[in-house]
Amino acid sequence: MTSTDVTAVSKPRAQAGWKRLLLSEYLVLVLTVFYFAVMWTIVPEIATADTLLDILRAMMPLLVVAIGQTFVLIVAGIDLSAPSIIAMASVVGASVLTGDGGYANGTGFEIIAGILAFIAVGAVIGTFNGLCTTRFNMPSFIVTLTTMMFFSGAAIWYTTVHTDASSIGNLPRGFIGIGQGTFFGGLPFSLFVVLVVGGAAHFILSRTVYGRWLYAVGLNPRAAAVSGVPVRRVIFWAFVISGVCAAIASILYTGRLETGTPVLGQRILLDVIGAAVIGGVSLFGGKGKILWTIFGVLFLTVIDKSLQLMGLPIASVFAIKGSIILAAAVIDAVRHRVLVRG
Amino acid sequence: MKLSRREFTVGALLAAGTMGLPIMVKAQGTKTVALLFDSLVSPFWVSGIEIMREKAKANGWETLENISDFDDNKQFEQVKAMIGRKVDGILIIQTDSKAVIPAIRAANEAGIPMVHFNRPPAESDAYSVAIQADNRKIMADTVQFLVDEAKKMGGKYKACLLIGDLGDVNAIQRRDGFFDVVDKNADMIEVVARVSTEWNADKAFAGLTNALQANPDINFLVTSSDFMHPQIEQVLQTAGKWHKRGEEGHVLFAGFDGDEGAYARLKDGYLDACGVQNLFLEVDMAFQAFIDMWAGKKPEKLLLDPGFVITQANLTEKQDEMWGYTVWKKQNG
Numbered sequence: 225m226t227s228t229d230v231t232a233v234s235k236p237r238a239q240a241g242w243k244r245l246l247l248s249e250y251l252v253l254v255l256t257v258f259y260f261a262v263m264w265t266i267v268p269e270i271a272t273a274d275t276l277l278d279i280l281r282a283m284m285p286l287l288v289v290a291i292g293q294t295f296v297l298i299v300a301g302i303d304l305s306a307p308s309i310i311a312m313a314s315v316v317g318a319s320v321l322t323g324d325g326g327y328a329n330g331t332g333f334e335i336i337a338g339i340l341a342f343i344a345v346g347a348v349i350g351t352f353n354g355l356c357t358t359r360f361n362m363p364s365f366i367v368t369l370t371t372m373m374f375f376s377g378a379a380i381w382y383t384t385v386h387t388d389a390s391s392i393g394n395l396p397r398g399f400i401g402i403g404q405g406t407f408f409g410g411l412p413f414s415l416f417v418v419l420v421v422g423g424a425a426h427f428i429l430s431r432t433v434y435g436r437w438l439y440a441v442g443l444n445p446r447a448a449a450v451s452g453v454p455v456r457r458v459i460f461w462a463f464v465i466s467g468v469c470a471a472i473a474s475i476l477y478t479g480r481l482e483t484g485t486p487v488l489g490q491r492i493l494l495d496v497i498g499a500a501v502i503g504g505v506s507l508f509g510g511k512g513k514i515l516w517t518i519f520g521v522l523f524l525t526v527i528d529k530s531l532q533l534m535g536l537p538i539a540s541v542f543a544i545k546g547s548i549i550l551a552a553a554v555i556d557a558v559r560h561r562v563l564v565r566g
Numbered sequence: 567m568k569l570s571r572r573e574f575t576v577g578a579l580l581a582a583g584t585m586g587l588p589i590m591v592k593a594q595g596t597k598t599v600a601l602l603f604d605s606l607v608s609p610f611w612v613s614g615i616e617i618m619r620e621k622a623k624a625n626g627w628e629t630l631e632n633i634s635d636f637d638d639n640k641q642f643e644q645v646k647a648m649i650g651r652k653v654d655g656i657l658i659i660q661t662d663s664k665a666v667i668p669a670i671r672a673a674n675e676a677g678i679p680m681v682h683f684n685r686p687p688a689e690s691d692a693y694s695v696a697i698q699a700d701n702r703k704i705m706a707d708t709v710q711f712l713v714d715e716a717k718k719m720g721g722k723y724k725a726c727l728l729i730g731d732l733g734d735v736n737a738i739q740r741r742d743g744f745f746d747v748v749d750k751n752a753d754m755i756e757v758v759a760r761v762s763t764e765w766n767a768d769k770a771f772a773g774l775t776n777a778l779q780a781n782p783d784i785n786f787l788v789t790s791s792d793f794m795h796p797q798i799e800q801v802l803q804t805a806g807k808w809h810k811r812g813e814e815g816h817v818l819f820a821g822f823d824g825d826e827g828a829y830a831r832l833k834d835g836y837l838d839a840c841g842v843q844n845l846f847l848e849v850d851m852a853f854q855a856f857i858d859m860w861a862g863k864k865p866e867k868l869l870l871d872p873g874f875v876i877t878q879a880n881l882t883e884k885q886d887e888m889w890g891y892t893v894w895k896k897q898n899g
Contacts, residue, residue, distance in 0.1 A: 267651070269650045269651050269652070270650075272650060274649075274650055275647075275650045278643070278646045278647070278650065282643050285639075388732070389663070389664070389688075390662060390663075390731070390734070391662045391663075391664045391665060392664075393664035393667075393688060404668065477639055480639065480642065480668065481638055481639060481642060481662075481664075481665040481668060482664070482665070482667055482668055483638070483662060483664040483665040483667075485638060485662050485664075485665055487636060487637075487638070487661070487662075488638065488639070489639070490636070490637070491635055491636065491637040491640070492637070528640075528643070529643070529647060532632055532643060532644045532647035532648075533647045533650060533651055534630075535600060535629075535630020535631050535632060535647075535648070535651065536630075536631065537631050538606065538631070538633040541632075541633075
């Protein structure tokens with residue numbers, strides 16, 4: 225066999241390999257590993273055990289919100305209210321928990337009452353979003369944009385009613401442990417929370433009838449309705465799940481910062497939606513997996529951490545982050561073209 | 567020469583690594599200080615970071631920068647990243663005085679000195695040093711100058727105070743400094759409007775407009791921050807009250823911070839006095855705190871910049887200490 229023959233045989237094989245990688249659901253993970261490897265040569269500190277644990281810790285709350293968002297995206301909706309749910313739940317929960325005259329202070333049930341308050345805020349706002357979207361046929365974009373604006377303001381008002389300061393502190397150590405605690409030699413406790421939420425979400429999406437209904441509604445709601453899928457109920461519960469996930473993320477963030485603050489999570493909306501979409505969840509509905517969302521969140525968290533480690537001026541940070549996300553989006557577009565062509 | 571893909575990939579990675587080497591080599595043998603800001607939205611902070619960069623460079627220190635965009639959680643992540651980079655000091659401007667406490671604890675655990683610039687953290691068991699302007703005294707001195715001017719001119723005065731965000735200790739101290747003086751002169755000055763701006767220029771504009779509609783005879787005006795000057799000028803112009811010192815109908819007007827707008831309005835005669843935060847001194851104090859902590863000393867948790875009041879009488883003498891003058895000079899050649 226001559227060298228020309230070897231090249232002729234290996235070229236299609238290599239092309240097939242690239243195509244397989246491009247179409248693989250692990251593409252974003254591969255890109256993350258590649259990016260990490262390049263960054264390792266520039267900021268070696270990114271590969272230390274402490275930084276890796278930091279990346280894991282930073283991922284956890286964002287991942288919980290993104291998991292909730294995945295449910296809504298699968299039914300071709302969008303939940304813009306997630307940041308305001310995080311903020312509202314944070315101040316309401318903190319007002320119950322705080323040692324400075326909290327509603328449950330001294331009852332012995334502070335932590336349970338506080339956590340229930342967090343979840344209740346998420347569930348109520350999620351229910352409101354779901355009802356408006358399904359009962360009044362309002363676009364989820366408008367409904368959740370409105371709730372985002374309303375509850376962002378309400379969180380600030382609620383804080384001013386409860387304290388002279390701009391945030392609510394003095395939270396019980398037991399609660400702070402949810403956001404800061406560790407187990408099994410340094411793994412964040414929030415990982416345990418995320419494993420439960422992520423495991424449940426994966427189970428619902430892949431093993432239950434409701435999960436199949438979600439995809440059916442996202443792909444074609446009319447066809448789903450004709451097939452007997454309770455479309456309104458399916459969409460309604462997707463918003464409730466998203467609200468509850470944002471509230472759980474709020475517990476993790478609030479515990480981490482030891483403070484209930486009305487501006488908590490106000491800047492993470494793009495990261496939440498971006499992570500899900502970069503992972504492969506479709507904005508047009510009917511497509512998405514928890515695993516993909518995990519990859520998207522990991523990708524964005526690694527980028528953030530690397531840029532933080534580099535300590536560059538803000539203009540460079542925006543330019544680099546924007547370029548990287550754009551590159552990922554272009555690769556995703558190429559991937560779809562290849563997929564459509566077969 | 568043809569390169570295989572594998573050779574190209576390995577080459578690219580090696581090139582990237584080689585590019586990174588100078589960064590790592592440069593970082594050795596010198597102090598590295600992290601500058602963690604929550605925003606760069608006002609000239610005060612833009613000038614602040616520029617002064618820090620220059621002074622750090624003059625000290626032979628490296629700087630790393632991160633901006634949190636008012637996100638407390640992101641700022642905590644940035645502190646962890648800087649701890650990961652093993653910097654020698656962290657200078658932080660936090661958004662929330664309570665939410666920064668876990669970050670102080672993390673820096674304490676890593677043995678890295680932390681200095682808060684302009685805003686002290688809430689009380690806690692964690693140790694850090696805060697540099698802050700003596701807001702109450704500077705504001706009191708500024709308002710005292712205005713009261714003395716009013717006494718010289720005689721008559722009764724209707725006052726309006728533009729208050730900042732009362733969640734910010736700086737805003738509270740400036741408000742208190744105002745009332746320390748005005749309350750002692752209640753026979754001459756009546757406070758008819760307190761405009762809550764929440765450090766928002768639009769709210770300042772709307773609030774002052776309403777205040778002037780309700781009390782058109784306001785003739786004594788103090789703002790808790792100079793960044794609201796353009797809105798104040800616009801409102802006073804619309805109300806026909808924008809006049810220079812000595813002109814008929816001049817509103818006694820004082821500001822706080824010492825930005826380039828304040829310098830220009832002082833120079834032009836529209837502003838009577840400005841309480842200046844001495845940004846140059848505050849940066850020196852912050853860097854000295856690092857040097858002291860590196861030497862094993864434990865400075866006080868709160869160090870105050872005494873600041874000063876600038877007026878037309880001492881403008882030439884004090885302008886070089888006014889950070890806004892430096893900005894104004896750059897903008898005007």
